Amino acid sequence: MIRALKNLFGLAQREDATTGELAPSLPAAEAELAAAQAAQAAAEEAYRGALLTADEAGLLQLDAARREAGVRIDRATALIDALSARLADAQAREAEAARVMRFQEASREADDAAAALGELYPKLAGDLVALLMVVTRADQLVQAANADRPEGTAAIPGVEARVRNRPGEPEEIVGEVTVERWVRVGQIRPGTFDQGEVRAAGNGRGMIPIEGHPLREGHEVELRRFTEQKYIPADYGSVPDRLAERLMLPGLRFGEAAYYQPVDRPHQGTIRPADVLARIAALRAQAPRDEPMRAVETRLLPADEQPVRALPPPESHRVYRGRYSADKPAGA
Numbered sequence: 590m591i592r593a594l595k596n597l598f599g600l601a602q603r604e605d606a607t608t609g610e611l612a613p614s615l616p617a618a619e620a621e622l623a624a625a626q627a628a629q630a631a632a633e634e635a636y637r638g639a640l641l642t643a644d645e646a647g648l649l650q651l652d653a654a655r656r657e658a659g660v661r662i663d664r665a666t667a668l669i670d671a672l673s674a675r676l677a678d679a680q681a682r683e684a685e686a687a688r689v690m691r692f693q694e695a696s697r698e699a700d701d702a703a704a705a706l707g708e709l710y711p712k713l714a715g716d717l718v719a720l721l722m723v724v725t726r727a728d729q730l731v732q733a734a735n736a737d738r739p740e741g742t743a744a745i746p747g748v749e750a751r752v753r754n755r756p757g758e759p760e761e762i763v764g765e766v767t768v769e770r771w772v773r774v775g776q777i778r779p780g781t782f783d784q785g786e787v788r789a790a791g792n793g794r795g796m797i798p799i800e801g802h803p804l805r806e807g808h809e810v811e812l813r814r815f816t817e818q819k820y821i822p823a824d825y826g827s828v829p830d831r832l833a834e835r836l837m838l839p840g841l842r843f844g845e846a847a848y849y850q851p852v853d854r855p856h857q858g859t860i861r862p863a864d865v866l867a868r869i870a871a872l873r874a875q876a877p878r879d880e881p882m883r884a885v886e887t888r889l890l891p892a893d894e895q896p897v898r899a900l901p902p903p904e905s906h907r908v909y910r911g912r913y914s915a916d917k918p919a920g921a
Contacts, residue, residue, distance in 0.1 A: 594621060601671035608683055611676040618672055622665035629658035707841070714838045714848040718869060721832060721849065724748045729862040749831055757826030764819035771795055771810040779815075782808075833865040846875035 600606055600614055632655040639651055727748050735744045770779040771787045787795040787810055797808040838848035852860050852868050 593617065597621070597668055597672070601668055601675060603675070604678075606675050606679055608676065608679045611672060611679055614672050615669065615676065618665060618669045622662065622669060625658060625661040625665045629655065629662055632658045710841050711848075714841075717836070717838060718849050721836065722866065722869060725833070725862040725865045729866075732862065750828070753829055755827045758821075758824040760823040761821040762818055763821060766817050768815050768817045769812055770815055771797075772813050773797070774809045774811070831860060833860050833868075844877045846872050846877065848872065 597614055597618055600610060632651065636648070636651040636655050639648060643651065731745045731747055738744065771782075771784055772779055773782070782797060786797055788798060788804070788807075789795045789812075793812040795810045795812065796805075797810060798804060799807050833852050834854055835851060836849050837851060840847050849869065849872065852864050854860055
């Protein structure tokens, strides 16, 4: 116990103590304070109980024990305060170290990302535009060939269509069974009425009774055969917008021409390959925008931030002669 207490006092004096060391030390210091308070209460009780029975030497000994317990409480209290302060300092120091580490890591990542953006984006954007030109020129050839294709040959699908379109699937029958259903007069299909309400009359005929009417009055029905099919509906596929309509590749830096901008689709029409190639050529021919002009301007910065105050009114040197004295006539 004494060795552990010495370790706590030593820890309280270390400026480099960590949160991991200090956090478990506080409960031990609080336990020491509780033990000191219990010892003081016992010493105080023993001293009070011996005031009338013990001799002077015994009382001095009991009083010394009582004062020693008080010192023990003071030391335990001071230990808790010191450990708490050290723990707060360690938490603040470690939190700051973590902030510094996060900041430095973010700065390194930003530097690396900025370098990668400046190096890779122009190349990737240029490669995408070059690929779009390859696809567009091939589509030009395909359209020309399809317009004058040999007899008996199917049209060549476009480049993007064969790569990006999702093909459809025809309806698929997965099962069939023959069933019988009641059908009202004048109808071909069963309709929505409850088949269980039909009263069969024989010979494949029946009647749907009407509430409140005689049994012979109702809707006449006939029992017919149907083929009940289980099927997967047809999938008509999907055709996404062409890359030329959606691709957006701005210039890397301010003033630089865009690598590519989308071509608007004509109303109720399609984009022609020639329009895409013309857009690319026009963007490549654009001259870089000039840097914004910066002109010299003038402004005043006050040397004194306090607002101007009015001066006090001047003192009057006229002798007071009573109210309205200036209006009185001479000799009045």
